[in-house]
Amino acid sequence: MDIAQLEEQIEAGNLNAVKEILVQNPKLANTNTSHRISPLLLACYYKKQDIANLIAEFTDELTLFEACAVGKFDSATLLIFQNPNEINEFSEDGFTPLGLACYFGHEDLVKFLVLKGADVNLASKNGFNVFPIHSAVAANNINITKILLDNGAYPNVCQKAGLAPLHTAAQLGNIELIILLLEHGAEVNLRMEGGKLPADLAAEKGFNEIAEILRED
Helix, strand or coil, X not given: CCHHHHHHHHHHCCHHHHHHHHHHCHHHHHCCCCCCCCHHHHHHHCCCHHHHHHHHHHCCCXXXXXXXXHCCHHHHHHHHHHCHHHHHCCCCCCCCHHHHHHHCCCHHHHHHHHHCCCCCCCCCCCCCCCCHHHHHHHCXXXXXXXXXXXXXXXXXXXXXXXXXXXXXXXXXXXXXXXXXXXXXXXXXXXXXXXXXXXXXXXXXXXXXXXXXXXXXX
């Protein structure tokens, strides 16, 4: 059994096959995949939480990034206490611990990281320019988005292609998220590369009432 086989089964979401591979070769849990990230992070990105939890059991020592992605609160908090400076560092694929916790919806970890000094306005370091608020909105998570905004997150920052949080919220059709962003100063007239407004993205997805609200504002 090799890393390519493990990677294939993670992508396929085959929990039993992943377990069988790791039982035969536990060291694979600590071997980077072809994506240059760990098997655990790969499982997280494929939204295979059960597989990620399984891999965590075989991992010798979770990194802070892995702990924040998979939602291991105790491990993450211990790592921060041991090395406080790591809180604003970047993973191999360029994301902060806070960005990962936001994207994967771990509200308790987000609260802890912000409390301990995680920079809510620190973008990813991988060419995508993804801020924690982008991750929270992309995850359709109102509570985490509110935590970030209440702690000073900028509502109008743009990631690659000029995508602002309001663009994503409009595309998702989440009126509560849209209202939250507007209440914190999100601008309806921000245009993406190519000129599209949040209202345009809402209309494209069939959220016509939301598109009208965003145009009327």
